[in-house]
Amino acid sequence: MVFQEERITEIGKKLHQAGMKLTPQRRATVSTLLEYQAKHLSAEELFTLIKQEEPEIGLATVYRTLDLLTELRIADRVTFEDGVARYDLRCENQQHFHHHLLCSVCGKVEEIHEDLLVEVEQEVLHKYGFKVQDHRLTFHGVCSSCSENTKQSEHGD
Amino acid sequence: MVFQEERITEIGKKLHQAGMKLTPQRRATVSTLLEYQAKHLSAEELFTLIKQEEPEIGLATVYRTLDLLTELRIADRVTFEDGVARYDLRCENQQHFHHHLLCSVCGKVEEIHEDLLVEVEQEVLHKYGFKVQDHRLTFHGVCSSCSENTKQSEHGD
DNA sequence: TTCAAAATGCTAACTAATATCAGGAAGCAT
DNA sequence: ATGCTTCCTGATATTAGTTAGCATTTTGAA
Incomplete structure (x- = not known):
């Protein structure tokens, strides 16, 4: 506090x-x-x-x-x-906005605080001449616990 | 057609x-x-x-x-x-959604159709156990023509 | 052709966000 | 303190994008 x-x-x-x-x-x-x-x-x-x-x-x-x-x-x-x-x-x-992981099964939103885009932004500058100031990156997919559950229920079948 | x-x-x-x-x-x-x-x-x-x-x-x-x-x-x-x-x-x-470049000066929206995130998504899987199905990536910054203009007006000063 | 399911158009309702505006508080010179 | 200016606030009206409800129409199979 x-x-x-x-x-x-x-x-x-x-x-x-x-x-x-x-x-x-x-x-x-x-x-x-x-x-x-x-x-x-x-x-x-x-x-x-x-x-x-x-x-x-x-x-x-x-x-x-x-x-x-x-x-x-x-x-x-x-x-x-x-x-x-x-x-x-x-x-x-923090220079850049953090990234998000959006689970399509349980709907949970996780965060990633490390910047995964340093190299990608270099590439964008070189190839497209675009000076990146910030970004928004969201992954849609299945989170670790939901994939675990899927595996287990498959074994159950 | x-x-x-x-x-x-x-x-x-x-x-x-x-x-x-x-x-x-x-x-x-x-x-x-x-x-x-x-x-x-x-x-x-x-x-x-x-x-x-x-x-x-x-x-x-x-x-x-x-x-x-x-x-x-x-x-x-x-x-x-x-x-x-x-x-x-x-x-x-196309497996994944294309990326966007959003110019904060002129407001233009460009597209990038090559997938820049293949390696990043590998990383996300390994580090966070998150299976990426799709993504949304938007860069905010200054597009090539707007940076050109800025350079020119700086010379003009 | 008949019939049920699917799809449509219209409109009302809903929701997030913004604009408006009259009042209120803070800062500053007098 | 007094007035003055600027910034800030709360309530409310308004806008814009989207969804919901419902009667009607279209579709495709029997």
């Missing part, structure tokens, strides 16, 4: 650098993002959670804050196939 | 295998997808275009057909940051 406070103060500084304030509403939003880090929560889901800490907050403010954090690259917005925007705090000193 | 007919007939077979019919509406949808291949059109954009061929078609039918084609893996749905679903016909015999 101490780390949280440090992290929030640090984010507050970034806001001030951009000429903005760390209001109680924004503090509560960041704090909730920290608490549910890497859970890929939607704005509405976050809204419900943030209300527990800051009951007076309005939905629009949550949207505005998330936009703000995304612009300042403090948070990342990602949209999966359902078309709903989800938000994660960007890990400290 | 002959190729188109062949392709449509082939898709018709796939539908029949799944116990479904190639109705005039579905034919027109597929035909329009073929015509505007890899243009990442939204359902509403497609609806407008399809109407030229099949004026009586309803928007809901277009949505239903696109869902159907996506389920049968004849088409691919992709959602960029605006949250709007866009559709491309999957190229024949």
Whole structure:
């Protein structure tokens, strides 16, 4: 929890650098993002959670804050196939957005924090002249535990 | 155009295998997808275009057909940051969805049809036990022509 | 031709996200 | 303190993309 406070103060500084304030509403939003880090929560889901800490907050403010954090690259917005925007705090000193593994059997979303695309992005620059600043990479497939289960039930047959 | 007919007939077979019919509406949808291949059109954009061929078609039918084609893996749905679903016909015999380059300066969307992720997917299988079936990869950055322009205006200063 | 299943068109409903706008708080010079 | 400006907020209306419901039509097999 101490780390949280440090992290929030640090984010507050970034806001001030951009000429903005760390209001109680924004503090509560960041704090909730920290608490549910890497859970890929939607704005509405976050809204419900943030209300527990800051009951007076309005939905629009949550949207505005998330936009703000995304612009300042403090948070990342990602949209999966359902078309709903989800938000994660960007890990400290992380250059790129992390990757996701989406299991088509159980629906679970895993994360990969190592950057698998360093070489691929070199290739993209050389072949297509495209300067990559960021990426979105999601794999669709079957997670380890679901493949285990499939194997077992095959043995059962 | 002959190729188109062949392709449509082939898709018709796939539908029949799944116990479904190639109705005039579905034919027109597929035909329009073929015509505007890899243009990442939204359902509403497609609806407008399809109407030229099949004026009586309803928007809901277009949505239903696109869902159907996506389920049968004849088409691919992709959602960029605006949250709007866009559709491309999957190229024949193409195992994986193609990649996208999204220019943050001019907003252009380029495509990469070669599969850059073969090795990465091997890695994902070995390290995380995740069996990749498909992927979504979008790079955000600056396209070649926009970097050219930037260079030139820097010289101009 | 008859009949059931599948597919369609229309429209209402739903949902995520944005815009609007009147008020409120913070910062700063006076 | 006082006024002034700028930024921020909450409530609400609005928009846009998508889905659901339902009566009607089409299709293909018996």
